[in-house]
Each structure stands twice: as C-alpha cells, then as structure tokens.
Amino acid sequence: MTAFNPFGPDAQVQTIEQMTVENDPARVSVYGRLDITHDRAGLDNARALAAVLNAVVARLEAESVLPEHAQTAPKTHPMSNPFA
Structure with a gap:
C-alpha cells in the first residue's frame, strides 16, 4: 500500500x-x-485505517494556523436558470 499524502497537491484514492x-x-x-x-x-483492516487517519492527523497538527471551518462548497458564480 502506498503512503497516503493528505491534502497533497495530487488527487489520491x-x-x-x-x-x-x-x-x-x-x-x-x-x-x-x-x-x-x-x-x-x-x-490488517484496522491497521490500514489507522495509518490513513494518523497521516491526516499528523498533517493537520503540523499546520501552524488552521481556520475554524474550511469552506465546504466550491466557489461558483451566479447563473440564470435556463429553464425559467
């Protein structure tokens, strides 16, 4: 299993x-x-899950400043309804 790089520049599944x-x-x-x-x-499943979650926690803890809440919805622009 490859190392999980949380919040990395490349999408990973x-x-x-x-x-x-x-x-x-x-x-x-x-x-x-x-x-x-x-x-x-x-x-084996528990260890794999723990490895992923530990990587996420370590990455978040390494940040010096974290916002209270991250933006959850993607930024979009207003659009007119084409069916109206």
Missing part, C-alpha cells in the same frame, strides 16, 4: 475493503463500509 478515502488539497473524504472482524484480516 485509497481503498480498504469497501471503504474509500479520497484526497485533494482541500479535504479528505471517507465513505463506504469497512468491517473490522476479530481475526487477522480485521487486524
């Missing part, structure tokens, strides 16, 4: 079973389903 982690410069999105079972496969 990593999957663990049915869970997807998408990366871009503004956000890290996690979605899907991940079962962590009580066996060796569950341990």
Whole structure:
C-alpha cells in the first residue's frame, strides 16, 4: 500500500475493503463500509485505517494556523436558470 499524502497537491484514492478515502488539497473524504472482524484480516483492516487517519492527523497538527471551518462548497458564480 502506498503512503497516503493528505491534502497533497495530487488527487489520491485509497481503498480498504469497501471503504474509500479520497484526497485533494482541500479535504479528505471517507465513505463506504469497512468491517473490522476479530481475526487477522480485521487486524490488517484496522491497521490500514489507522495509518490513513494518523497521516491526516499528523498533517493537520503540523499546520501552524488552521481556520475554524474550511469552506465546504466550491466557489461558483451566479447563473440564470435556463429553464425559467
């Protein structure tokens, strides 16, 4: 598994079973389903998830200044309704 570079300049996608982690410069999105079972496969899944989340936390903690809330919607410009 390649190293996950949170908030990096290049888009990156990593999957663990049915869970997807998408990366871009503004956000890290996690979605899907991940079962962590009580066996060796569950341990592997837990370690993979922990590695991704630890990388995200480390990157955020390394920032000297973080805004209270990041912009969640993309910047757009006003548009007239073509169906009106």
